Amino acid sequence: MVAPKKNSEARIRARNEAKILKAAVDLFSRKGFDGTRIAEISQASGLPKANVYYYFETKEAIYATLIERLLAGWDRALDHIDPKREPEDALRDYIRAKMDYSRKNLVDSRFFANEMLRGGKFLSRKQKKHMQKITKEKAAVIEGWIRAGKLAPVDPNHLFMTIWASTQFYADFATVAAVTLCKSRLSARDYEEAYENIVTLILNGCLKPATAGTRQVVSTNGGS
Structure with a gap:
């Protein structure tokens, strides 16, 4: 009977943590870290304040968990940038994954965007290093495709940032997008x-044969 009890406890924990995180990400996205109180998270989640502290010792722990969750989602999308794949298919699937993540996690996306606008002071050194490491690894894949003549010479880092900016826009600035399209919502x-x-737009820029005078790609590994 021990295993069923443990499974039941695990389900309760997962359910309550999900309630807390859902309430917290909405509050943080609107009010920021300093403007949000544990009491508000407790009220929005429908759980007693003591329960919130039971699952998360501090407000900082909740915030860090939300950032980790979003970075994990972005990492899964980056799995499509694989050297064994053809770049056209990989980039299509990567952009699809980023768009889907933005659409299905609007509040999470806005939460992270607001954190960055506030200077990213809660982004840990470990998280920054992870972001740099995985981007460098995937940039190396782009460079490999360029050397193989499969992509036009582009700077991999700026390619990624262009994709991030364009896909995130529809989450972070959904209101602007809707107004532009003359709609109440997307x-x-x-x-x-x-x-x-x-x-x-991305593939037309990347898959074109390089033309005379095209700037050569700047290696992210310090080469030319």
């Missing part, structure tokens, strides 16, 4: 059309 079809346009 629909699933709007996200699909955005995906198709972003893919077209």
Whole structure:
């Protein structure tokens, strides 16, 4: 009977932690870290304040968990940038994964964007190093495709930042996008059309044969 009890406890923990994180990310995205109180998270989650502290010792622990969760989602999307794949398929799937993540996790995306606008002071040194490491690894894949003649010479870091900016826009500035499209809110079809346009723009820029006078790619590993 021990195993069923442990399973039940694990389910309760997972359910309550999910409630806390859902409430917290909404509050943090709107009010920031300093403007959000544990009492508000408790009220929004429907759990007693003591329960919030039972699962998360501090407000900082909740905040750090939310950042870790978002970075993990972005890491999964980056799995598509694989040297064994063809760049066109890999980039299509990567952009799809980023768009889907933005659409399904609007509040999480805005939470992280607001954290960056506030200077990213809660982004730990470990998290920064992880972001740098994985970006460097995936930039090396882009460079490999360029050397193989499969991509036009582009700077991998700026390619990634262009993809991040374009896909995140529809989450972080959904209101602006909706107003531009003369709608009250974005629909699933709007996200699909955005995906198709972003893919077209990115691939047209990357898959074209290099033309005379094109700037050579700057290696992210210190080479030329």
